[in-house]
Amino acid sequence: MAITRHASARWEGDLKGGEGRLSTRQSGLLDETRYGFNSRFGDEKGTNPEELIAAAHAGCFAMALSAKLTEAGHAPTRLDAQAHVELSMEGGPNISRIRLTVEGQVPGLDEARFREIADDAKQNCPVSKALASVPIELEASLAK
Structure with missing residues (x-):
């Protein structure tokens, strides 16, 4: 369905x-x-397609990461995710790069394992899959 x-x-x-x-x-x-x-x-008030893609990607990624952390036995207390969608003008307007950042508060999990699970979520969230033709970078860290 x-x-x-x-x-x-x-x-x-x-x-x-x-x-x-x-x-x-x-x-x-x-x-x-x-x-x-x-x-x-420009910088006039109002939205734009890239901002909406960024919102969709950040939301999808945060949900996917929450699911994967929970599956691994480490339900997050908090995940703060952002997506930065870069619109390049070289060769005409195109989305040239997306940078995801996430800071998590996840009890009982070390930084390396958090990054590993975050990378899996980045690769497998539905929006990342839909945007697979664009390079997607990830910065993941645990809150201190």
Whole structure:
């Protein structure tokens, strides 16, 4: 059985002067969220596809890591994950790299084993698999 999630985008106008709206009406979380050229390639308020990919990747990775740690007998107290999606302009816009970082609070686990399990989660979370054509780096550490 497959689970289907959906979102929609509407764009009006040319690339630089136009404006778009994103919606995740299924959940209601993003209801007509604005995006545009300057929120993607500049610093104007609004979201952009790369930010949304980063949010999806960080969330998926954190859940996958939690599952793998729990399977290994070390349920995490806390995982703080971030994804940094790099948009390169060389040869036209493309996602050139993703850097995942995670700091975990995991009782009874050493740093080396945490990194090993984190790497497995990075390789096997569904979003990482979907983004497999992009180099994905990982920095994993335990909270001190």
